[in-house]
Amino acid sequence: MNPLPAITDWVHLDWVLVVVVAWLAIGFMGVVALRRFRFVAVVLFPVGACFSLLLMAVALSAAFSGTETAVLPLGLPQLPFHLRLDSLSAYFLLLIGGVSAGVSAFAAGYFRQGEGTPPGLMCLEYHLFLASLSMVVLANDAYIFMVAWETMAMSSFFLVIANHRIPEIRHAGYLYILVAHIGALGILLCFGLLQANTGDYTFANMRAQHLSPFWASTAFVLAVFGFGAKAGVLPLHAWLPEAHPAAPSPVSALMSGVMLKIALYGILRVSFDLLQTRIWWWGVLLMAVGLATALFGVVFSTVQVEMKRLLAYSSIENIGLMCAGFGLSLLFSAYDMKALSALALTASMYHMLAHAFFKSLLFCSTGAVMHATGERSLGKLGGLMRYMPWVAWPTLVGALACAGLPPFGGFVAEWMLLQSFLFTTGLPNGFLDMLVPVMAALIALIAALSGYTMVKYFGVIFLGQPREESLSHAHDAGSWERLGMSWLVAGCVLLGLFPNQVIAIIDPVTQLLVHAGLAHTVADNGWLLIPVNVERASYAPAIFLLGILGSFALAFLLVRKLYHGRMRRVPPWDCGYPWQTPRMQDTAEGFGQPIRQIFEPFFRLKRHLPKAFDEQPSYKVTLEDPLWYWLYLPVATLVERVSRIIGMLQQGRIAVYLMYSFVTLIVVLLVVKR
Amino acid sequence: MSILGVLSQLLALVLALLLAPLLTGWVNQWRARLQNKSAPGLLQPYRMLHKLFNKDSVMAEHASPLYRTAPYVIFSCMLLASAIIPTISTDLPLSPAADAIALVGLFGLARVFISLAAMDVGTAFGSMGARREMLVGFLAEPALLMVLFCASMITRSTSLTVIVETLAHRDLAIYPSMLLAGVAFTMVSLAENARVPVDNPETHLELTMIHESMILEYSARHLALLEWAASLKLFAYSCVGLALFFPWGVAEANSPLALFLALPVLIFKLAIGGFLLALIETLSAKMRIFRVPEFLGTAFLIAVIGLLVNVLLGVG
Numbered sequence: 001m002n003p004l005p006a007i008t009d010w011v012h013l014d015w016v017l018v019v020v021v022a023w024l025a026i027g028f029m030g031v032v033a034l035r036r037f038r039f040v041a042v043v044l045f046p047v048g049a050c051f052s053l054l055l056m057a058v059a060l061s062a063a064f065s066g067t068e069t070a071v072l073p074l075g076l077p078q079l080p081f082h083l084r085l086d087s088l089s090a091y092f093l094l095l096i097g098g099v100s101a102g103v104s105a106f107a108a109g110y111f112r113q114g115e116g117t118p119p120g121l122m123c124l125e126y127h128l129f130l131a132s133l134s135m136v137v138l139a140n141d142a143y144i145f146m147v148a149w150e151t152m153a154m155s156s157f158f159l160v161i162a163n164h165r166i167p168e169i170r171h172a173g174y175l176y177i178l179v180a181h182i183g184a185l186g187i188l189l190c191f192g193l194l195q196a197n198t199g200d201y202t203f204a205n206m207r208a209q210h211l212s213p214f215w216a217s218t219a220f221v222l223a224v225f226g227f228g229a230k231a232g233v234l235p236l237h238a239w240l241p242e243a244h245p246a247a248p249s250p251v252s253a254l255m256s257g258v259m260l261k262i263a264l265y266g267i268l269r270v271s272f273d274l275l276q277t278r279i280w281w282w283g284v285l286l287m288a289v290g291l292a293t294a295l296f297g298v299v300f301s302t303v304q305v306e307m308k309r310l311l312a313y314s315s316i317e318n319i320g321l322m323c324a325g326f327g328l329s330l331l332f333s334a335y336d337m338k339a340l341s342a343l344a345l346t347a348s349m350y351h352m353l354a355h356a357f358f359k360s361l362l363f364c365s366t367g368a369v370m371h372a373t374g375e376r377s378l379g380k381l382g383g384l385m386r387y388m389p390w391v392a393w394p395t396l397v398g399a400l401a402c403a404g405l406p407p408f409g410g411f412v413a414e415w416m417l418l419q420s421f422l423f424t425t426g427l428p429n430g431f432l433d434m435l436v437p438v439m440a441a442l443i444a445l446i447a448a449l450s451g452y453t454m455v456k457y458f459g460v461i462f463l464g465q466p467r468e469e470s471l472s473h474a475h476d477a478g479s480w481e482r483l484g485m486s487w488l489v490a491g492c493v494l495l496g497l498f499p500n501q502v503i504a505i506i507d508p509v510t511q512l513l514v515h516a517g518l519a520h521t522v523a524d525n526g527w528l529l530i531p532v533n534v535e536r537a538s539y540a541p542a543i544f545l546l547g548i549l550g551s552f553a554l555a556f557l558l559v560r561k562l563y564h565g566r567m568r569r570v571p572p573w574d575c576g577y578p579w580q581t582p583r584m585q586d587t588a589e590g591f592g593q594p595i596r597q598i599f600e601p602f603f604r605l606k607r608h609l610p611k612a613f614d615e616q617p618s619y620k621v622t623l624e625d626p627l628w629y630w631l632y633l634p635v636a637t638l639v640e641r642v643s644r645i646i647g648m649l650q651q652g653r654i655a656v657y658l659m660y661s662f663v664t665l666i667v668v669l670l671v672v673k674r
Numbered sequence: 675m676s677i678l679g680v681l682s683q684l685l686a687l688v689l690a691l692l693l694a695p696l697l698t699g700w701v702n703q704w705r706a707r708l709q710n711k712s713a714p715g716l717l718q719p720y721r722m723l724h725k726l727f728n729k730d731s732v733m734a735e736h737a738s739p740l741y742r743t744a745p746y747v748i749f750s751c752m753l754l755a756s757a758i759i760p761t762i763s764t765d766l767p768l769s770p771a772a773d774a775i776a777l778v779g780l781f782g783l784a785r786v787f788i789s790l791a792a793m794d795v796g797t798a799f800g801s802m803g804a805r806r807e808m809l810v811g812f813l814a815e816p817a818l819l820m821v822l823f824c825a826s827m828i829t830r831s832t833s834l835t836v837i838v839e840t841l842a843h844r845d846l847a848i849y850p851s852m853l854l855a856g857v858a859f860t861m862v863s864l865a866e867n868a869r870v871p872v873d874n875p876e877t878h879l880e881l882t883m884i885h886e887s888m889i890l891e892y893s894a895r896h897l898a899l900l901e902w903a904a905s906l907k908l909f910a911y912s913c914v915g916l917a918l919f920f921p922w923g924v925a926e927a928n929s930p931l932a933l934f935l936a937l938p939v940l941i942f943k944l945a946i947g948g949f950l951l952a953l954i955e956t957l958s959a960k961m962r963i964f965r966v967p968e969f970l971g972t973a974f975l976i977a978v979i980g981l982l983v984n985v986l987l988g989v990g
Contacts, residue, residue, distance in 0.1 A: 383796060385738045396740070403786060406772075406779040415775050422823055422832065437981045440823065444816035445974070451782055451815070452808045455789045459804060464796030465736065528770055537832040543771035547757070551750040559895050563727040572734035573891055574797040586793075586801035594809045598967050 012062035013070050013085045013138070016093060019055040020134050023048060023127040030123025040119040041108050046480075048127055049104035055134070056097030062090040063505050069140060075147075082202050084140035087508035088273070091349065092137040092265050094505070098491060099257045099356045100130055106364045106484025107250035109477070110371070116163040122248075125162075129155040129254065136262055142191040142201040149187065153180040153230075156259060159251040160243050172239075172246035179229050179239040186226025187266065193219040194274055206274045216277045223270040224286065230263035232316045233323060234293040235627050241300075244312035245376065249367020252308060256315045257360035261352050264322055271330060272345075272513040280429065283331025287324045291442050294320025298449045299599045302456065303592040303623055305378050307366045310457055311359065314402065317450060318355045321443065322348045325417050328436070329514065335428060338516035340420060343531055346518050347416035349506045350499070354401065354409030357491035361398035362457075364485055365391050369461060372474040378457075378588035383466040387474040392462045394485040401492045403454040404447045407541040407548075409495030412502075412529070414447055419537055449595075456591045465582040497541050499529040589621065596623070604629065682763035682925070682933055689937075690756035694905035695719035697912065697948055704952035719905065726898035734795045734891055744791035745892065745899040751784035752906035759913045762936035763925040764835040773832040774822040777914075778815060781866070784903070785811045792888035803887030806963060810865050810872065810884065813970035817862045820977030824855040825918050827984045834917060842921040850987070854980030856919050860954075861973035863911040865966070868904070870955040872966055875904075882963060912947050916940075 026048050033039045062068075062085055072081040085093075107126065111119055132155060135148035157180070161173035195201050196209040211219065229236040244252045271282065297316030304310035325348030332341035368391045369384060370376055385392040401408035421440035427433050466472055477485070495502060507519035518531055527540045559565070574580050596603065604624040610617030649660070699719045706713035715721075733742070758772045772780065789804035789811075826832045828849060829840035865872040868885035877883045889900050917924070923939035925932035961969060 383736070385740065385794075386736060392738075400783070400786065403782070404779075405783045405786060406776055411776075411779055415779075418775055418819075419832070422826060423830070433985050434982060437823070437827075437985060438978060441816060441820055441974070441978045441981065444819045445812075448782070448812040448815040451786055452812045455786055455793075455804065455808050459790055459793035459801070463738065463740070463790060463793040464801065534770065535831055535833065535836050537773050537775075538770040539773060539776050540771040543768070544754070544776065547754045547768065547771065548747070548750045551753045552746045555746050555749055555753075555899065559727065559899075563895060564730075567731040567733055569735040569737075570732055572736075572795045572797050573732075574795075574799060575890065577798075580797060582796060584798040585796050586798075586805055591801070591805050594805065594964075594967070597964070 011068050012058050012065065012090075013068045013083060015058040016055065016062075016085060016134065016138065017083075019051045019058070019097075020131045022051045023131040023134075026051075027124035027127035027131075030120040030127070032120070034118045034120035037119050040123050041111055041480075044123050045104050045108035045111070045126075048130070049101050049108070049484075052097045052101035052104055052130075054097075056094055056101060059090045059093035059097055060505070063087050063094065063508055072144075075143065079143055081144040082140035082204075083138045083144070084203070085138060087512050088265070088268065089137040091505065091509050092262065093134060095261060095353055095356050096130065096133050096137075096258055098353075099360050099488070100254065102357075102484045102487035102491070103250050103253045103257070103360055103364065104484070105487060106253070106367070106481050109480030109484070110248070110250050110364075110367055116165055117158075122159070122162060125155050125158045126251070126254075129159060129251075133258055133262055137265055140203045142188075142195070142203070142206075145191075146184070146188065149184065152259065152262070153177065153184065156251070156255055160247040160255075162248050162251070163246070169246040172242035176239045176243040179236055183226045183229025183236065186222045186229065188226075190219050190222035190226055190270060193222065194270070203269075203274060207276065210276055213277060213279060216275055217279060217282070220271055220275060220279075220282050221285075223267055224289070227263045227266035227270075228289070228323075230266070231260050231319050231323075232293075232297075233289055233319060234296055234316075235631050237293065237297070237316050238625065238627065238632055240316055241304075241309045241312040241625075244315070244363075245306060245308040249308075249363050249370065252311075253360035253363035253367075256312070256363055257356040260315060260319055261356055264319070264326070264352065267323075267326065268513065271326075272333075278330060278334040280331055280334040280432070283327045283329070283334060284432065284435070286327030286330060287439060288327075290320045290323030290325075290327055291439055291446075292320070293317070293323065294446045295442065296320075296602070298446050298453065299595065299602050300625070302449060302453045302595040303589075303603070305588040305592075307369070307376055307378055307381075307457070307461065308363070310378070310453065311362050311366065314450065314453060315355075315359055317446060318351070318359070321414075321417065321446065322351050322355070324348075324439065324443065325351065325420070328420060328439075331427075331432070333514050337427075338514055339532070340423070341514040342510040342516040342518055343416060344420040345510050345514055346503060346506050346531075347413055347420055349509060350416060350495075350502060351410070351413035353502065354413050354492070354495050357488050357495060358398045358401035358408070358410060361394060361485060361488035361492065362402060364481070364488065365395040365398065368477040368481055368485075369474075372476070373471055375468070375471075378460045380468050381461045381466075381471065382464045382468075382582060382585065383462070383471065384474055385462040387472065388462075388476045390476045390482050391485070394489045395462065396458060397489050397492050399454040399458040401496065403451040405451065407496045407545040409492050412496060412499045412539070412541065414443075415539055416531060418443060419531055423532070423536070452595065456588065460586070460588050460591060464585045467582050467585070467587075497545065499539075499541060500527075503529075596621075602626075676765070678930060678933075679765045679767045683757065683766050683768055685933070686761050686763065686766065687753070687757050689761060689940075690753065690906060690909055691902075693941075693944070694756070694909035695723060695902065697909050697944055698905040700945065700948045701908075701952050701955075704949050705955055708952055708956040719901075723898050723902060726893075726901070727895050729894035731894035731896060733893070733896075736795070737891075738794055741791050741794040742896070744787045744794075745896040745903070747787045748784045749899045749903045749906070751780050751787075752903045752910060755780045755784075756906055756910045756913065758834060759910055760835050760838045760917055760924050761913045762940050763933055764839050765926060766835060769833065769835045774826060774834055774837070775819065775832055777834065778819050778822065781818070781907075782811070782815055784907075785815075788888055788900075795891045797891065799887040799890050803884055803890075806884045807888060809963075810966060810970065813967060813974055814862045814865050817858055817970060817974040817977050818866070820974065820981055821855045821859045821862065821918070822914075824851045824977065824980045824984060827981065828852070834914075838917045838921045838924055839926060841918070842924065849984075851980040851983040852919065854976050854983065858973045858977035858980065859915055859918070861969065861976075863915065864954065865970055865973075867908045867911055869951065871958045871961045872969065874960055882960065909944075912944055912951075916943050916947065 067086040132151035139145035194206040232240040301313030329344035507517035608620040703713040792800040792804040873884040925936040
């Protein structure tokens with residue numbers, strides 16, 4: 001065995017492995033200190049967060065240095081683990097490190113009650129999850145990839161069912177693991193096709209294969225199916241709105257912020273890197289699926305009445321938009337339009353990072369609200385800004401970023417995506433030329449609807465008057481939670497203000513995948529983001545923010561100087577109506593009602609209206625996902641029927657089973673004899 | 675960035691601040707005249723602002739800091755919006771900082787803030803207004819974006835100054851897409867500026883109000899800022915319309931003389947636009963609130979069709 005190299009000779013890959021091993025070690029220390037709350041919370045999680053920061057630093061540096069590969073002497077004999085750290089992996093490691101640093105710090109304050117599972121075990125599952133996420137992006141053969149992928153699925157499954165005494169949570173966990181495994185089957189088959197009967201499952205070999213268009217397309221569709229199941233792409237999204245509310249908030253934050261992106265990493269790796277051919281309809285397929293997912297997600301998220309379900313559907317929306325960007329990039333790439341392909345890809349990669357930060361932030365804030373109030377239904381919250389300013393203000397930043405408003409990170413991504421959708425004329429296919437502007441229109445609609453959702457989310461939880469008496473006892477977030485959320489806020493703001501610097505990190509990735517990048521066009525512009533040239537479009541978020549802040553300050557000072565700043569506090573006026581109660585505010589249902597009415601065909605609605613003579617009139621409306629009835633339940637019934645038929649074989653009597661073996665033996669002998 | 679550029683930028687800002695209430699006054703005056711009422715003076719909005727700034731602010735006891743800052747944020751957004759739209763000159767140093775998409779984002783930011791502020795006090799009217807504003811917004815925003823994209827496709831740019839320069843310099847030709855975009859833009863700007871048939875700026879205490887119900891609880895300087903911001907928004911929308919559909923007469927870089935010519939041209943164009951707005955408002959009846967999505971959905975579709983016409987005819 002080779003001795004370890006001196007620490008000065010370590011390459012980035014070594015440092016990433018150090019972080020992975022450290023996370024595993026922290027996890028096992030958690031098992032040793034199984035029930036010691038304080039040790040796990042105040043020592044182990046913050047130490048894990050420090051390693052996240054280390055990972056982030058290593059990934060930043062690795063993004064600009066070349067590809068590194070390694071072979072680990074682990075695994076089965078003759079089947080070692082191949083690892084590779086290229087710019088694509090580095091970008092995703094950056095995302096994992098950056099987000100998990102904030103979430104781990106938040107978790108240090110969050111996991112104090114244990115959530116049904118002993119805190120030490122939670123710590124193990126959590127850090128195992130982080131380590132497996134990192135290993136997935138490092139994998140350079142199908143074997144380690146699947147091992148890491150399944151570890152990720154299992155550890156997150158156990159995290160989701162942390163509160164396993166509640167039947168609904170077990171049910172959500174079951175659905176999650178089911179869809180995850182159906183997806184894993186698709187991925188496995190995809191890798192099977194990619195190795196093209198060579199028996200060599202390394203990615204290097206897959207890159208060298210040239211598949212026929214038919215098999216390449218099959219592999220692509222399988223990859224979209226398999227990874228899409230994990231990402232929550234329509235119609236395999238059903239687990240997402242169930243699993244996210246079930247999981248503890250930091251776990252939902254990681255799943256939504258990081259794990260969904262890792263699933264998209266799979267799509268990227270297969271379709272842009274492993275597959276050598278690109279066919280135009282792949283892009284159209286991915287765009288269509290992505291936009292359908294996005295529209296579906298945003299419409300459903302607007303009408304949700306439960307905080308985390310709302311955010312889960314919003315994640316589905318964002319994943320859809322990213323897929324649409326990838327699809328457009330594939331389309332351009334298939335026609336060899338490199339610059340536009342790079343622009344679309346950059347937009348989606350940017351969106352990924354921005355979404356990772358703001359969505360984890362929003363999930364963390366729901367966790368803080370749930371801890372403070374014990375309430376997860378929007379209809380029973382309200383007015384929390386007064387009691388929890390440390391949660392409210394970060395959430396406001398997250399909500400604005402999620403709504404895709406300037407000057408935050410979400411807007412930059414959306415801006416670039418619209419730019420890439422807008423300037424597409426020149427595609428050799430006239431039909432596609434028509435299609436792309438329509439898709440731009442859809443994206444604009446989706447973005448505007450997400451603004452609606454976020455106003456509802458923030459307004460109903462934090463603004464207005466408390467809808468329940470008990471809310472006035474809500475306590476603000478603790479210092480660890482504040483620290484974690486501040487880190488994520490910083491991410492949202494920095495991503496919004498320094499697009500050029502972020503694009504410089506994305507540039508090696510697009511160079512690797514589509515052989516073009518934006519770095520040379522954005523390099524010397526300082527504050528100005530110019531994706532193509534200055535005549536075409538430019539955006540300078542920093543100047544933008546300065547403009548707003550400047551006129552804010554000027555208006556404020558001038559009003560004080562020229563007039564005065566006197567103010568009186570009185571009860572609200574409300575048109576002179578004196579019997580105002582908090583129940584007269586819009587509820588979450590009420591706020592979503594216009595959308596429910598406009599998009600009624602999307603839903604499966606059940607309304608219960610009160611009768612004129614009811615003693616206790618009640619109004620109830622339930623909203624369900626029609627796909628449950630069109631897709632999931634039929635499939636479930638089919639599976640049940642088939643298994644009942646197969647079940648008939650099971651007699652429970654040893655004589656019958658002996659006869660089965662006997663008959664099998666005879667049949668085999670007959671076959672062999674021939 | 676030339677000195678003249680900085681000057682014209684400052685001039686554009688000051689003009690926006692001063693002309694915006696005047697435009698509102700002009701529209702109000704014409705509307706009163708067309709409805710056979712005696713009209714208020716042209717300077718009435720200024721007197722109103724002055725009065726409001728002088729008053730003591732009365733604020734709900736549990737209003738949060740967000741409620742107090744929102745009027746300033748909204749005012750700043752509208753000011754920045756009118757700074758990046760080429761009104762009298764296309765030589766604007768601030769213009770590269772924000773293009774057409776960012777302009778829509780800016781309007782979106784202001785909309786989100788006014789809706790949040792409306793929900794903050796927790797009155798029935800406030801949250802109702804917020805919900806309706808977002809209802810109008812989620813359809814109007816993409817429609818406006820599509821209108822701007824129609825122009826962007828012709829000029830191959832999303833920068834507003836480039837759009838104006840290119841459109842002003844082309845041969846006089848009628849683009850069918852721009853006609854469609856013009857119709858859509860008119861519908862959107864009626865909705866976005868709380869005008870009949872979507873909303874009524876004169877209404878108070880009506881169950882159908884949108885904009886007014888959001889600012890019911892505001893008073894004094896905060897209300898003044900919001901009113902000023904509303905005027906600025908009307909001004910900004912008018913200028914976007916002028917820039918897209920009547921781009922002639924806007925001064926370009928290094929032509930100080932044109933700058934002086936541009937001002938009367940702008941005022942002339944705005945005066946006609948304001949009159950037409952008053953005419954539309956007088957001639958149309960207010961819609962039921964659930965007709966509004968259909969109205970705006972139509973605007974959105976018209977704009978998308980305009981975009982497709984562009985592609986079909988191979989423009990740009």
